[in-house]
Amino acid sequence: MNLIKKAICSLLLACTMSSLAGAQQKKYEWKEGTSGGYTYKYISNDPMKARFYTLKNGLTVILSVNKKDPRIQTLIGTRAGSNNDPSDHTGLAHYLEHLLFKGTQRYGSLDWSKEKPYLDQIESLYDTYNRTADATARQAVYHSIDSVSGLAAKYAIANEYDKMMSGMGAQGTNAHTWVEETIYEEDIPSNVVDKFLAVQAERFKDPVFRLFHTELEAVYEEKNRGLDNDGRKTYELMLATLFPTHNYGQQSTIGTIEHLKNPSLKAIRDFYNTYYVPGNMAVVMAGDLDPDQVIKQIDQAFAYMQPKPVKEYKAPVEKPISAPIVKEVFGPDAENVMIAFRMPGALDVKSAVLQSVISEVLNNGKAGLLDLNINKQQKVLKASAGVMGWKDYSVFTMSGSPKEGQTLEQVKDLLLGQLEILKKGEFDETMVKAIVNNAKLAELVGVESNKNRATSMMDGFIKHRGKNWQTDVSFVDDMSKVTKKEIVDFANKYFSNNYVLLYKRKGEDKNLQKVDKPAITPVEVNREAQSAFLKQVNEMPANSIKPLWLDFDKDIQKGKLGTADVLYVQNKDNGLFRLYYRFDMGSWNNKLLPLAAQYLQFLGTDKYTTEQISKEFYNIACNFNVSTGTDATTLTVSGLQENFDKAVALFEHVLRNCKPDEQALAAFKGRIAKGRADSKLNKSNILKGLTNYGMYGPKNPFNNQLSQSELDAVTGQQLVDILHSLPEYQHMVIYYGPQTLDAAIAAIGKQHQVPATPKTIPAPLKFEKISQDKNQVLFTNYDMVQSEVNWIRNAGNYTPDNTTLISVFNGYFGGNMGSIVFQTIRESKALAYSTYAYYASPEKKDGRYSVVAYVGSQADKMGEAINGMNELLNDMPRSEKGFMTAKQSMKQDIETERITQDGIIFTYLGSKKLGLDTDYRKTVYSQIDGITYDDVKKFHDENIANKPYTYCIMASDKKVNPEDLKKFGDVKVVSLEEIFGY
Structure with a gap:
């Protein structure tokens, strides 16, 4: 889904079934309302019923119930990002x-009056550092910064913000900066709005830039991670080339x-004073709230903010691109090609609508030109298209990865060929109607997400201060008005030789740099300290929220369809259904199952070609999928209940009547071979495989792959036989939808034949976790700036009695930003x-626990990072207050968690795998208060401390010498062939 589509996703989510069928379009008009003493604006027929308030000081507040x-879900955002960075201090936002x-x-x-003089001195030292050019002199200044920072840190309480948010039950504490925005995120319980606002109002009132040099090092690490990411490098080069004068391309966000080496605290303060002002900020909240009460609370909390004009970034007009601009990016990851066009920005509403429709005509995942002409026909490894929409300009991209033996130039020609088809109008105009219906279908699902709501509202504020919310709400309806002629005219106007062409090639990046490690002395984090403000927030009263437990016997209805068990939950919210056929059989039972599942997408039947099947499903706004795991295979059909019979009948026909296509299989095998080769270039996949090696040994779930000879020997008939025979095995039927249980079983039974005598499921392979009896280092070489280290230790067998203790331990020790591990290693x-x-829990009752730890650091800091983690694994620091916060957060998470829809059924199935027949959260909740710090300490000492570990290390052997790793254990260099099994 392209980014513009994401931005408008969930704006018409409550559309009725009749509107999906093409009923008369609604009117969307600005209206004004007054309630609770506040005036607000809203759009008629806005399904989110978003209220737009502007407070007296200019602060925007947007609320949706x-x-x-x-x-x-809360978002606090400012319309300032890297676009607004001073040109001599990029990365400042x-x-x-x-x-x-x-x-x-x-x-x-701990004591602001004592801390402040040191912070003033640090700010002055950074100003000197910023103006000092001589390397020796700079080193001396930095030494002073490090020394004074250590003194200042004695009065700092690290992560106190995170502790406050965690203590009130917040989840997803995060923030991000992009070109036109900086957004701060929290997902809070509905009973702590006053606590949340007290913290946020204080947070933005007069922030103190403490612990700066250690946080600066975290940003260095973030930069180095980006330098190791070929996709990130390609993205930044694309923007720099597409926008030679606009800050979109001239100022990278990081x-x-x-x-980065020359920061200025004074410049950062100036930026804050300039852009973090009420007329440039918005508070967005979506969820279980009373808007009349919440707007009053927000007004009172942020009344201190004084209005101040904001100088808008004046976007330069980029000169047209008259001929393709070709650039190359080199790195160790797989090759690909990207074509990027500069487009009108989001404020040009008609253009934004057309771009969204065109991106779907090209690539909607089923019936677009790229889907049918390129991906279905396997002409490349994969191809896609999408739109990235900003205020001043948008970027339309097409990208593709080559098959084995295919050049990037050939991929480029294939992509551009689809643009030519678009420009000639050689596509079915009815696709626009299908695009709109699928967009509304997606939005029906998305309306339930508070995050979708909040993100959409904030996106509208960032791009146009919410003034165009009317066009945002009507966006999908506006898509339905687009004609084929408009699409063709737009395509011919904007798609010509005016593009940037980026070739991501495999090879050494000769220009690769990194931010060098500065000398940093560890600083105090004062774990046990608490400010008076934190105590004040904690003491604010909050109405209790009672947890809701699942009763599997009442919340799930059960029936039978022949020999198949039926599990049922009714959808009382809308007209969508999801139907599953679930088999207790996966890749461990038959290594060909995943191959057959993927092969199905390229097959036709005696009645339909594969292209026709995709079009049929897309036209009725329904989906099907075959998903194979290690021990289960799930066949899914979903969409509009009114099209249930048609969708299920079509899927059953495809599954039972698909025909082998040897030409498609040959192309599929070729793409598998290329995908395997590419996977061996991807550092995330390599580390995942190396970790599996450490957990299970040389034969493990990750490398349980067909050998090349086995793959070569597979025939289309073999795979089709597997697909045809799937329904003959014992399976479960799961239905979530608006029909009653009896009606659903009757409707399913018309289409789905259940075997009277099911076939016996093949015995599965078994992969046993190995026991670590001594320290070992598994090392894999990869050309990268950073190093990545995973610690692995397999522990005892699963017992439900340990669940509460383990959950509390994880929350305290290393599971979040307020944890002991994060505070020590990073802060x-x-x-x-x-x-x-x-401490990772297994998914099955006969499984074993595992200790898993991770540090990603610069290669020259790897030894320090390993020693730092080892210290924590062997000796867990004590923080009674941190421990109580972890328990409090855990209780509030459970109190506000609501498992609904088909999630009830899958929770039940997950519990059954663990041998549980009740909602075990109830037991956990009742035990949390009884867990003491001594219990957690004893658990750590018995299961974590002073135990042998396997260190899974991925780094460049040019930056890390495997010989130096021997001090951590016996070293084994693991080849890619050993990791991947091919």
């Missing part, structure tokens, strides 16, 4: 985002290496951007 869960988690004078500090020692550690 959704009572589905007792939670609220992103720095500031990080610093707004560090606290104020009232929280994050900043240049030179500017105190600045050794990593990302780090965690937890």
Whole structure:
């Protein structure tokens, strides 16, 4: 789904079934309302019923009510991002985002009066550092910064913001900076709005930039991670070439290496004072709220903000591109090609609508030109198209990955060939109607998500301060008015030789740099300290929210369809259905099953070609999927209940009547071979495989693959026989939809034949976790700036009695930003951007637990990072307050969790795999208060501390010498062939 589509996704989500069938379009007009003493604006027929308030100081507040869960998604955003960075301090908006988690004078500090002189001195030192060119002199200044920072840190309380949010039950604490925005996210229980607003009002009142040099190191790590990411490099080069004068291309969000090395706290403060002002900010909330009460609370909390004009970024007009501009990116990952066109921005509503429709005509996942002419026919490994919409300009991209033996130039020609088809109008005009119906279908699902609602509303504010919400709400209806002539005219106007062409080639990046590791002395984090402000927030009263437990006997209705068990939950919200056939059989039972499942998408029947099948499903706004895991295969049909019979009948026909296509199989095998080769170039896949090796040994679930000779020997008839025979095995039928149980069983029974005597499921392979009896290092070489380290230790067998203790331990020790591991590795020692550690529970009752830990750091800090994690694994620091916060957060998560829809059924099935027949959350909840710190400490000492571990390390052997790793254990260099099994 393209980004413009994402932005408008969920705006018409409550469309009625009649509107999906093409009923008369509604009117969308601005209206004004007054309630609770406040005036607001809204759009008629807006299914989200969003209220737009403008407070006296200019702050925008946007509220949407959704009572589905007792939670609220909150976003606080400012219309300032890397676009607004000073040209001599790029990355500044992103720095500031990080610093707004560090606290104020009232929280994050033990004694502000004693801390402030040191922070003033640090700011002055950075100003000197910024103006110093001589390397020796700079080193001396930085040494002073490090020394004074250590003194200042004695008065800092690290992560106090995270502790407050975690303590009130917030989830998803995060923030992001992009070109035109910086957004701060929290998902809060609905009973803590006053606590949340107290913290946020204080947070944005007068932020203190404490613990700066360790946070700066975290940003360095983030930059280095980007330098190791070929996709990120391609993206940034694409923007730089497409926008030679606009800041979209000239100022990367994370900043240049030179500017990262020379930060200015004064410049950051100036940026904050300029852009974090009420007329440039919005508070967005979606969920279980009373808008009359919440707007009053927000007004009172942020009344201190004073209005101040904001200078808008004046976008330069880019000169037209008159001929293709070709660029190359080199790196270790797989090759691909990207074609990018500069388009009118989001404020040109008609253009935005046309771009969205055109992207779907090209690539909708089923019946677009790329889908049918390229992907279905397997002319490349994969191809896609989409739109990235910003205020001043949008970017339309097409991308593709080559098959074995195919050049990037050939992929480019195939992509451009589909544009020519579009420009000639050689596509079915009825596709536009199908695009609109599928968009409305997707939105029907999305309306239940508070995050979708909040994101859409914030996106409207960022792009046009919400003034165009009318066109946002009517966006899908406007799509339905688009004609074929408009599409063709637009395509011919904007798609010519005016593109940027990027070839991502495999090879050494000769220009690769990294941000060097500065000398940082670990700082205090003061785990046990609490500010008076935190205590004040914690003491604010909150209405209790009672948890809701599942009763599997009442919440799930059960029936029979022949020999098949039927599990049923009724959809009382809308007219959508989801039907599943679930088999207790996966790749461990038959290695050909995943291959057959993928092969189906390329097959036709005696009645339909594969292209016709895709079109049929797309035209009725329904989907089908065959998904194979290690121990289960699930066949899914979903869509509009009114098309249930048609969709299920079509899927049954396809499954039972698909015909082998040897030409398609040959192409499929070729793509598998190329995909396998590409996978061996991808560092995430390599690390995943290496970790599986450490957990299970040389033969493991990750490398349980067909050998090349086995793959070569597979015939189309073999795979089709597997597909045809699937319904003959014992399986379960799951239905979630608006029909009653009896009606659903009758409707399914008309289309789906259940065997009277099911076939016996083949015995599965078994993969046993190995026991670590000594320290070992598994090393794999990869050309990268950073190093990635996973710790693996397999522990005892599953027992439900340990669930509560393990959950509390994970929350306290290493599961989030307020945990011991994060505070120590990142906040105190600045050794990593990302780090965690937890005791992983198995999915089956006969499975074993595993200890899993991770640090991603610069290669030259790897030894320090490993030692830092080992210290924590062997000796867990004590923090009674941190422990109580972890327990409090865990209880509030359970209190506000609502398992609904078909999630009830899958929770039940997951519980059965663990041997449980009740909602075990109830037991956990009742036990949390009884867990003591000593219980957690004993658990850590018995299961984590001073145990042998397998270190799974991926790094460049040019930056890390495997010989140096021997101090951590016996070293084995693991080849890619051993990791992947081919």
